[in-house]
Amino acid sequence: MLLKELREKVIEIALKAQREKLIPLTMGNFSARDRKTGYVCITPSGMEYDKLTAADIVVLDVEGSIAEGERKPSIEAPLHCAVYRRRKDVFGVSHTHSVFATAWASCNEGIPVVVAELAALIGGPVECAIYKPMGSLELAETAALRLKDRNAILLANHGVLAVGPDIGTAFANSVVVEEGAKIAYYARQIGVMRLIPEEECKSLRKGTMEKYGQK
Numbered sequence: 001m002l003l004k005e006l007r008e009k010v011i012e013i014a015l016k017a018q019r020e021k022l023i024p025l026t027m028g029n030f031s032a033r034d035r036k037t038g039y040v041c042i043t044p045s046g047m048e049y050d051k052l053t054a055a056d057i058v059v060l061d062v063e064g065s066i067a068e069g070e071r072k073p074s075i076e077a078p079l080h081c082a083v084y085r086r087r088k089d090v091f092g093v094s095h096t097h098s099v100f101a102t103a104w105a106s107c108n109e110g111i112p113v114v115v116a117e118l119a120a121l122i123g124g125p126v127e128c129a130i131y132k133p134m135g136s137l138e139l140a141e142t143a144a145l146r147l148k149d150r151n152a153i154l155l156a157n158h159g160v161l162a163v164g165p166d167i168g169t170a171f172a173n174s175v176v177v178e179e180g181a182k183i184a185y186y187a188r189q190i191g192v193m194r195l196i197p198e199e200e201c202k203s204l205r206k207g208t209m210e211k212y213g214q215k
Contacts, residue, residue, distance in 0.1 A: 007057035029074035044071035075135035092167030
């Protein structure tokens, strides 16, 4: 089987996202890109995550053509592939429908930087891409373009797109966005939000990239 371990990792992350309540039912989709072949392993469309096996994960090339797998890939496969084509540094994509972040997206409003983690791990405010129908090529191209060099964006009236150098980091960035969305919501109810200035966001991001984690 092609890329069996990476396919199993995609299932592991999908189940993790479900446990963290970042997705209801079979909503959301997850993928990982293999560094050697460039192939993308992505969750299938409409299948229960706790019943998936490695064979159910579909292997695509970055243009979206199936390299291996009998299942139909997620309808958001064009979105994942568009991100991989545009961002050579991305090897994991997590698309979730977490409640607080999707609430901000439903107002077509980005999440302001009220916590340092958003600046450090995402790169600044979580911007919102304009509405395009889910599963469409228009959504894929619009979102991939709006992502720029950030690690997450909101999809208007839809959810969150998070990326990373691996699928585990992409998932972690999904969690960071939801926590930031939650805190920003409550802060707005309490009073005037004190936002982290742009220059400090850049400094936090730079410091995190240079010093955070193990070598």
